Each structure stands twice: as C-alpha cells, then as structure tokens.
Amino acid sequence: MNTLAKVSNTHDNLTKIVVKFISSMMMVSVLSIAFYGLWVAIKHKFDSIEPATASQITAKVRERQLACLARNIYYEAGSEPFEGKVAVAQVTLNRMESGKFPEDVCQVVYQKNVFYEKVVCQFSWYCDREAMIRPIHKGNYDESMEAAKKVLLEGFRLPSIKDALFYHADYVNPGWRKERVAKIGRHIFYN
Secondary structure (H helix, E strand, O other): OHHHHHHHHHHHHHHHHHHHHHHHHHHHHHHHHHHHHHHHHHHHHHHOOOOOOOOOOOHHHHHHHHHHHHHHHHHHHOOOOHHHHHHHHHHHHHHHHHOOOOOOHHHHHOOEEEEOOEEEEOOHHHHOHHHHOOOOOHHHHHHHHHHHHHHHOOOOOOHHHOOOOEEEEOOOOOOOOOOEEEEEOOEEEEO
C-alpha cells in the first residue's frame, strides 16, 4: 500500500502542477489578448491623427502681411463702414488665391503693370505719392487693421463677394465687361 499511496500522491501532485500550469497559461493568454487589444486601440488612435506640418508662415511674415493688407484697406476704404473694409480685404485675398495674381498679400497690394508704356497700379493709392506717408487718421487705420485681422487670420468672408476679384468706386465708370456681384459702401464689386 505504501507504493500505491506514493503513486496516488505523485498523481495528485502532478495534477495540481498541471492545473496550476494550465491556469497560469490561461491567465497569460487573457493578459496577452488584453494588452494586444489595448495596443491595437492605441495604434489606431495614433494612426488616425494627422501629422503636423511646419508652416512657412512665421510671426514676422504674418505681421508683414497684416501691415500690407491694413494699409491697402486704409487707402482704399478707410472711411467706409466695416463691411466695406472687409470687402476690400477679401478681394485682395481672393486675388492672392486665384492664381491670376501674385501668391503673396504684399505682392498683390503693390503689384504694378505697364499698359502702353504707362505704369498702372492694381490699387490706385499705391501710385499716388501722397499715400507714401504714414496713415493720418488713426481711428480709420485701427479699424482697417481689425478688418485685416478678421479676414486674414480668422477667415471672415462676405458671401456676396465670394469670388470677386475687382472693384471700383461708385463715382467712376471704367466700362468693365465683368459680372457685377455687389455694391458695398462706395464700391462696386465684380467677379
């Protein structure tokens, strides 16, 4: 009986070891599946995030753009209501984004063309020598800067001139054959 008891004892010990081993393996499997699921979820989350790209617009460039745009608004629509100032800013940016004009705000504002050996500025104030001095009416300039910030930095747009590239004062008639889209303040806008 002694031998039989030893065999039974060994069998019981072996059973306990096998049960512990199987339990441990099941626990390792469950933990592995849980960690794998967590890893997949985290990887999916990171894969769905758009990578950040470095912008070529620095603070200095943005300040220069704002200054050019505010100056254009001031000389083109300084005494206009805020909507008129926004409209001039919007046309300036529409030109920049159109592919028909330079791709830089300041280059659009200061663009000159030559017609029949005469220099013509896209915005008439730039060809006027008096406009080369600093803005005189601080309140109008401050409001022009606010309009520039709204349009350039915040993307504010007037739907009525969504695609407008041209405008002129309502007291002149250039005889353009363009589609008129709006009249805002003292300016008439065209696509």
